[in-house]
Amino acid sequence: MERQRVPHYTGVTRERFLQDVYPLRKPAVLKGIDLGPCVTKWTVDYLCQASGKKEVKVHVSTVPQMNFLSKNFVYRTLPFDVFVKRAAEIKHSDYFLSEDEKYYLRSLGDDPRKDIADLRKQFPFLADDIQIPEYFDKEQFFSSVFRISSEGLQLWTHYDIMDNFLIQVTGKKRVVLFSPRDAPYLYLSGTKSEVLDVDKPNMKKYPLFIKARRYECQLEAGDVLFIPALWFHNVTSEEFGVGVNVFWKQLPSEYYDKTDTYGNKDLTAASRAIQILDRALKTLEELPEEYRDFYGRRMALRIQEKTYSSNYE
Numbered sequence: 091m092e093r094q095r096v097p098h099y100t101g102v103t104r105e106r107f108l109q110d111v112y113p114l115r116k117p118a119v120l121k122g123i124d125l126g127p128c129v130t131k132w133t134v135d136y137l138c139q140a141s142g143k144k145e146v147k148v149h150v151s152t153v154p155q156m157n158f159l160s161k162n163f164v165y166r167t168l169p170f171d172v173f174v175k176r177a178a179e180i181k182h183s184d185y186f187l188s189e190d191e192k193y194y195l196r197s198l199g200d201d202p203r204k205d206i207a208d209l210r211k212q213f214p215f216l217a218d219d220i221q222i223p224e225y226f227d228k229e230q231f232f233s234s235v236f237r238i239s240s241e242g243l244q245l246w247t248h249y250d251i252m253d254n255f256l257i258q259v260t261g262k263k264r265v266v267l268f269s270p271r272d273a274p275y276l277y278l279s280g281t282k283s284e285v286l287d288v289d290k291p292n293m294k295k296y297p298l299f300i301k302a303r304r305y306e307c308q309l310e311a312g313d314v315l316f317i318p319a320l321w322f323h324n325v326t327s328e329e330f331g332v333g334v335n336v337f338w339k340q341l342p343s344e345y346y347d348k349t350d351t352y353g354n355k356d357l358t359a360a361s362r363a364i365q366i367l368d369r370a371l372k373t374l375e376e377l378p379e380e381y382r383d384f385y386g387r388r389m390a391l392r393i394q395e396k397t398y399s400s401n402y403e
């Protein structure tokens with residue numbers, strides 16, 4: 091497998107980001123950005139006392155590597171302060187599944203079916219501590235999401251459909267990324283890759299995975315990772331840590347599915363095209379195998395000719 095380091099940029103201003111980094115449409119680690127007082131203030135004790143008794147729904151897993159296929163994790167609701175204490179400790183005296191279970195919070199809107207995660211709304215007492223780099227227009231803002239995890243926890247490889255700043259406020263993370271172009275090698279199930287172990291993949295089950303080009307970076311407290319829309323990412327917390335990610339709409343609002351509260355529903359035109367393709371495939375089933383094969387190949391070629399862009403490596 092070919093490997094590549096994600097480039098680091100230090101002290102990037104908005105102007106430089108927009109001119110030199112953003113147009114590349116590749117992940118980048120931005121160092122030395124002023125994130126406000128959160129970097130020193132957000133200790134376990136401070137988070138616990140500032141947050142009060144707000145309840146959060148969290149993932150709880152007996153093993154570090156969460157598996158969306160076997161569903162080896164459960165959802166539980168806890169007061170934020172109890173959750174933070176548990177996520178920060180390795181062995182628990184109070185627990186749901188096992189004394190060394192792992193915790194993960196991806197914060198949600200007040201009504202997750204309708205509302206979008208926004209720290210200013212759900213965590214107003216903490217939102218003032220973080221200065222989110224405003225490298226995009228205010229109208230493009232979509233959501234700000236808490237990402238708080240136990241040491242060791244690994245989130246499966248997935249893509250989101252919006253541009254993203256993953257702000258690592260405290261703790262260390264390892265992020266492995268793959269280009270949208272390598273989707274054919276990732277064995278996708280919806281927005282997620284079935285290759286759960288990106289370090290020791292089952293090569294018998296996933297023989298093409300080795301063809302994917304692996305980008306990797308280490309996030310330290312205070313770093314910001316730019317994740318362009320559609321780039322796959324797999325995140326492992328090497329320490330207990332608090333992150334915040336900000337999604338923003340790089341395209342006009344009309345492109346996005348209005349019912350998307352997570353930032354991971356395909357653009358409406360993409361969903362429609364996939365539906366139409368499914369109908370075309372159903373129609374091909376009317377043909378005998380020999381003909382279905384022939385027209386299937388012709389259609390695949392036509393899709394390639396008409397859609398693949400040549401201008402990116």
Ligand SMILES: O=C(O)CCC(=O)C(=O)O
Nearest residue numbers: 237245250256325333335
């Ligand atoms: O840092 C994490 O825990 C996951 C981040 C992520 O998936 C995102 O920012 O989209």
Ligand SMILES: [Fe+2]
Nearest residue numbers: 248249250323
């Ligand atoms: Fe994500």
